[in-house]
Amino acid sequence: MSIQFGPEYVRAIAPYQGGKPIAEVAREFGLDEAKIIKLASNENPLGMPESARLAMQKAVADIGRYPDANGFDLKAAITAKYDVPAEWITLGNGSNDILELATHAFVQAGQAAMYAEYSFVVYALATQAVGARAIVVKAKDYGHDLEAMANAITADTKLIFIANPNNPTGSFIPAAELEAFLARVPPQIVVVLDEAYNEYLPPELQYESIAWVRKYPNLLVSRTMSKAYGLAGLRIGFGIAQPVITDLLNRIRQPFNVNSLAQAAAVAALNDTEFLQRSAQLNRDGYRQLTQTFDELGLEYVPSFGNFVMVKVGADEGAGARVNLALLKQGIIVRPVANYGLPQWLRVTIGLPQENAAFIAALKKLLA
Numbered sequence: 001m002s003i004q005f006g007p008e009y010v011r012a013i014a015p016y017q018g019g020k021p022i023a024e025v026a027r028e029f030g031l032d033e034a035k036i037i038k039l040a041s042n043e044n045p046l047g048m049p050e051s052a053r054l055a056m057q058k059a060v061a062d063i064g065r066y067p068d069a070n071g072f073d074l075k076a077a078i079t080a081k082y083d084v085p086a087e088w089i090t091l092g093n094g095s096n097d098i099l100e101l102a103t104h105a106f107v108q109a110g111q112a113a114m115y116a117e118y119s120f121v122v123y124a125l126a127t128q129a130v131g132a133r134a135i136v137v138k139a140k141d142y143g144h145d146l147e148a149m150a151n152a153i154t155a156d157t158k159l160i161f162i163a164n165p166n167n168p169t170g171s172f173i174p175a176a177e178l179e180a181f182l183a184r185v186p187p188q189i190v191v192v193l194d195e196a197y198n199e200y201l202p203p204e205l206q207y208e209s210i211a212w213v214r215k216y217p218n219l220l221v222s223r224t225m226s227k228a229y230g231l232a233g234l235r236i237g238f239g240i241a242q243p244v245i246t247d248l249l250n251r252i253r254q255p256f257n258v259n260s261l262a263q264a265a266a267v268a269a270l271n272d273t274e275f276l277q278r279s280a281q282l283n284r285d286g287y288r289q290l291t292q293t294f295d296e297l298g299l300e301y302v303p304s305f306g307n308f309v310m311v312k313v314g315a316d317e318g319a320g321a322r323v324n325l326a327l328l329k330q331g332i333i334v335r336p337v338a339n340y341g342l343p344q345w346l347r348v349t350i351g352l353p354q355e356n357a358a359f360i361a362a363l364k365k366l367l368a
Contacts, residue, residue, distance in 0.1 A: 009109075009131040020333050029329055036331040037358050039349040042167070042197075042308050044230035046282065046352075049275035052231060052265035059264035067260040074258070077267045078238060082210050088240055090249040093257045095196055095224035095237030098249070099161070100126050102220055102239070105248045106190045107132045107158045114152060115161040116144045118169050118340050120194065123161040132158075142302045142310070143171025146181040153189065160185065163194040165201070168337050168347045170304025175207035182216050190245065193221045196237075197306035199228035199276060200283050205305070210240060217242045220249075225262075227307060228279045229269040234262035283307045286350035293360045297367060308349045310337065313367070319344045323366055330362045 004011065019040030026033040075086040092098040099122055107113050109131030115123040117139040127134045135157065137149045143166055153160075162181075165172045178193075185191055193209055209221050220241040226232035236258055239249065269275070290309050294301045301311040313323040320343050324336045335347040348359065 007131060009128055012128065014339075017339070019335055020328070022333070025328055025331070025333055029331070031331045036333065037351065037355045038333045039351050039355060039359055040333045040335040040347075041232070042227060042306065042349045043232045044228060044279055044307070045286075045350070045355060046230055046275070046279055048230040048234075048265065049269050049272045051268040051272045051275065052229075055264040055268035056261045059260050063260060065260075067256050067258060067263060069255045071258060071263055074238075074263045074266050077270045078240075081270055082240060084210060084213070084240055087243050088213070088246055090239040090241075090246045090253065091258045091263075092222075092237040092239065092253070094226060094235040095194065095222045095239075096122055097235075097253070097257060098220075098222045098237055098239040099123065099192065099194065100129075101249045101253055102190065102192050102222075103127060103130055103132070103159060105245075105252055110156070112154055112157045113159040113161065114149060114157055116149065116163075116166070118142055118166070118342065119144070119161065119163050120167050121339065127159075139169075141171065142166075142169040144173055146173065146177055150181060150184045153186065157189055160189060160191045161194060162191065163196070165197045165305040167196065167306060168308070168335070168340060168342075169302045169310050170306045170308060171302060172201070172205065172305040174205070178207075179212060182212060182219060185218065187216075187218050189218060191216070191219050193219060195221060196224045196227055198223065200280055200307050201305055202284075213240055213242065217244050220245050225266050225269060228276055228283075229266075230275070230279070231262065231265055231269060234259075234265055236262040236266045282352070283350050286353065286356050289353065289356045290348060290350060290360070293363075297364070308335075308347050310342070310345050310347045312345050313363075314344055317343050320346055323363075326366050327359075327362055332359050332362050334359070 022033055022036045022038050071091045075089045078089050079086055103126035112133040112135050113127040114135040116137050137152050213219050220239050222239050224237040299311050301309050313319050320336045337345050337347050
């Protein structure tokens with residue numbers, strides 16, 4: 001009999017699977033890396049802003065020293081942008097780090113964390129990693145059913161995850177509905193509002209979640225620099241909440257969880273409004289490019305408010321895997337979502353116009 005280490009709930013975790021790297025696809029299918037198009041991981045197709053690149057180059061001179069564990073300059077930039085005290089900020093190694101920290105800080109084994117069906121898989125992984133019970137509330141139109149979530153709260157519920165816009169489906173909760181839900185949640189339950197795709201919302205849908213943080217001491221807003229800001233490879237995100245929450249997060253986070261280059265790049269990117277506007281416009285144009293094609297082909301898709309679109313590519317259970325493999329052989333990487341219980345669907349990141357066009361041409365060929 002072999003020895004088994006660790007608790008059963010940890011051994012039962014299926015490791016997170018990211019989008020296939022370009023190099024891996026090149027090796028697997030004998031393709032030229034330079035010709036492969038990756039539309040799988042919701043990265044900014046513009047890459048990183050030049051302002052961030054220059055800031056990193058300057059920071060390299062001091063790379064032999066540990067980063068500022070408290071992130072003074074970055075917190076100052078966040079404070080200036082969002083008008084919150086530095087004590088309300090927790091820096092993370094990507095916003096994924098914030099999600100993990102929240103789970104470890106507020107949920108124990110035997111207690112419960114809640115999230116919606118078809119929401120970010122890390123919520124499930126983080127819940128399972130601490131041995132907590134998952135309350136998974138059935139989706140409504142591929143998004144959050146806030147009424148059902150409020151009704152599903154139990155005495156042992158300690159944490160609720162809400163993504164807005166949601167990944168992988170792209171659905172969006174209007175501000176009034178979201179605040180009404182926050183008002184119903186008992187004050188001892190922490191609500192994590194994951195706004196990884198917030199910057200892609202059109203102006204008329206933008207809302208002031210930071211104002212809710214001032215009103216609700218149990219609210220933690222999570223943001224990332226990996227999407228619209230173009231810093232995915234640097235792993236930088238942050239959480240904003242009142243000190244009753246951030247004090248606990250900062251007690252358990254790693255002391256140097258955000259490296260010096262990431263901090264320098266993030267300060268520059270936060271202040272680069274021109275790059276952010278350009279990214280949002282490119283995304284709006286690309287969304288029209290993709291969805292017009294889906295309409296022409298008669299393909300069902302979920303209206304998206306992020307930088308991706310989830311599209312149904314067939315009626316049978318193997319459709320997503322089959323089309324995904326065929327696209328990979330043509331050097332186009334998208335994201336299957338069978339692990340979310342959606343085997344007929346693919347999630348496609350919005351890329352540059354020519355990248356979108358290449359995907360469209362390949363998809364039309366496959367479905368002809």
